[in-house]
Amino acid sequence: MSRTGNWLAAPVVLALIATCLVPMGVLFAYSFFQVDFVAINTDPTLKNYAKIIGSETYRSLIGRAFLSGAVVVAITAVIGYPVAWFVARRGGEWKSALLTLLLVPLYTGDMVRIFAWRVILGAEGVINRFAQWAGLITEPIQVLLFSPIASHLVLAYNFLPFMVMGLWLGYEALDDALVEAARDLGAPPVAVFRRVVLPMTLPGLIAGGMMVFVMVVGDYMTPQLLGGASGVTVISAINDLFGTAFDWPLGSAIACTLLALLGLFLAVAAYALSRMNLGRSLISGEA
Amino acid sequence: MNGPRLAASWTLLVFAFMYLPVAVVLLFSLNDSEIIAFPLQGLTLDWYREVVSDPRLARGFGITMMVAAPVAVLSTLLGALAALALTRYDMRFKAAFAALLLVPFLIPRLILAVGQLIVLSDLGIARSLVTVVLGQTVVILPFTSMIIASVLMRVDRRLEEAATDLGASAWSVFRRVTLPLMRNGLIAAMFIAFVLASSETVLTTFVSGRQQPLSLLVASDFRFAISPSLNALAVLIVFGNIALVLLGEAVRRRSLRK
Structure with missing residues (x-):
């Protein structure tokens, strides 16, 4: 069976090159072009990148995208930890059924989910009507929909299953004897979590966090359709430059900048992850 | 506490x-x-009646079938090759290949879409259902590869070794041992790929021509006017998808239990 794998992988690699790597390469090339009226001038220039670096707008859009990613990672981690613990430790024979049940809403599709959230969060929606009925508020809360609150809530909803999967893997690798030992030695619950559970489940947290972060930064539909004025994101800016504004080179340059930053982020996270697996015995020896 | x-x-x-x-x-x-x-x-049940009798939605549904079915077959076929290469055979640069498989998942969908759009326009290829199928296949490939690999990793290699020891050729080992054992994984991957393909909107918007699948019709209806019939349509889509996913999961589970 020598090298059969190469032959099997060849068509897959070709498909990936044709439909993914070539488009990314062409995008990179376009980022050095410029628009002259309606034609594209292919003399290489760095003007697009200079424009991005010099523009307050684009810098803050990229910064905001990364901030949103971090916020949603934090929200999903806080929501996800108890769930992951429950599935890993109390799931029993229902463990895989619980995980499947958690993943199923992912397959309802972007549009349907966003549509449903609009119904839930709207002025006449489920939450406002319920709060009015219960006498908690007299006027509907308008900021529930078309606001950063709405888009971050729904982003957290969308990607929570990925975080729980990561944390669940983390818990599966955690030895409960360590938690018990810390407790027996008199550590309060917060210290047990911070000094034992968190470091030991960190690989799962990083893996889940990486996925959530990348998907939040790259999401287009959710902020667009639920974020209102805050729906202008770096991704929607790229979309506009390819659509109405017709500046493909600048759009390409923003896309490449974003990809480079995302790649850097992923590389750091992956490096941390690999060191952790290697140094796991060392860490547990210290603890 | x-x-x-x-x-x-x-x-x-x-x-x-x-x-x-x-x-x-x-x-x-x-x-x-x-x-x-x-x-x-x-x-x-009026909203359901309205949805079912809408010829525009029926056409969209037909187009969705014409896109999602080939995407499901193609991405399952490529995913099977990738999963076999990763779990069953020797190959060079295995880690690099595994990382490459994840790239379409990690790149923001809209960025991949504009990249594909530039390539199509530079090569003068008209956007059609074929370009949608090719574009979607690559973003769904990471999912099918992982699903099939998860099944293959649990298949006992000794079964294949026994067949080889008994004198079976590499091809007949694959055909008579590996393939039957991975069949459930292939079916599960195909169902999930179908569901993912039928609900994809971002990439589809960029690389589709005038024929619009159901997901795009829903997206544009949703932007202009929210009507109760959209609820009914959403329910039909959601329960169709969930049924397919659970069916695929059940098939995959059955193969893991053996």
Whole structure:
């Protein structure tokens, strides 16, 4: 069976090159072009990148995208930890059924989910009507929909299953004897979590966090359709430059900048992850 | 403090949260009112009747079939090759190949879409259902590869070794041992790929021509006007998808238990 794998992988690699790597390469090339009226001038220039670096707008859009990613990672981690613990430790024979049940809403599709959230969060929606009925508020809360609150809530909803999967893997690798030992030695619950559970489940947290972060930064539909004025994101800016504004080179340059930053982020996270697996015995020896 | 009980209630709450949108859409799809708001006005199936009898949606559904079916077959076929190469055979640069498989998943969908759009326009290729199929296949490939690999990793290699020792050629080992054992993984991957392909919107918007699949019709309806019939359509889509996913999961589970 020598090298059969190469032959099997060849068509897959070709498909990936044709439909993914070539488009990314062409995008990179376009980022050095410029628009002259309606034609594209292919003399290489760095003007697009200079424009991005010099523009307050684009810098803050990229910064905001990364901030949103971090916020949603934090929200999903806080929501996800108890769930992951429950599935890993109390799931029993229902463990895989619980995980499947958690993943199923992912397959309802972007549009349907966003549509449903609009119904839930709207002025006449489920939450406002319920709060009015219960006498908690007299006027509907308008900021529930078309606001950063709405888009971050729904982003957290969308990607929570990925975080729980990561944390669940983390818990599966955690030895409960360590938690018990810390407790027996008199550590309060917060210290047990911070000094034992968190470091030991960190690989799962990083893996889940990486996925959530990348998907939040790259999401287009959710902020667009639920974020209102805050729906202008770096991704929607790229979309506009390819659509109405017709500046493909600048759009390409923003896309490449974003990809480079995302790649850097992923590389750091992956490096941390690999060191952790290697140094796991060392860490547990210290603890 | 009772930690475990707290975590159990929290988990229940989170699962309810995950299914809240589905429940709300279902509720309003049966509500006898033009306005999507509380209080509910009574039961009706009119919105479903409206959806089922809409020729535009029927055409969109047909186009979705014409796109999602080939994408499911193609991405399962490529995913099977990738999973076999990763789990069963020797190959060079295995780690690099595994990383490459994840690239379409990690690149923001819209960025991949504009990249594909530039390539199509530079090569003068008209956008059509074929370009949608090719574009979608690559973003779904990471999912099918992982699903099939997860099944293959649990297949006992000794079965294949025994067949080889008994004198079977590499091809007949694959044909008579490996393939039957991975069959359930292939079916599961195909179902999930179908579901993912039929609900993809971002990439599809960029690389599709004039023929619009159902997902794009829903997206444009949603932007212009929200009507209760959209609830009914959403329910049909959601329950169709969930049924397919659970069916695929059941098939995959059966192969793991053996």
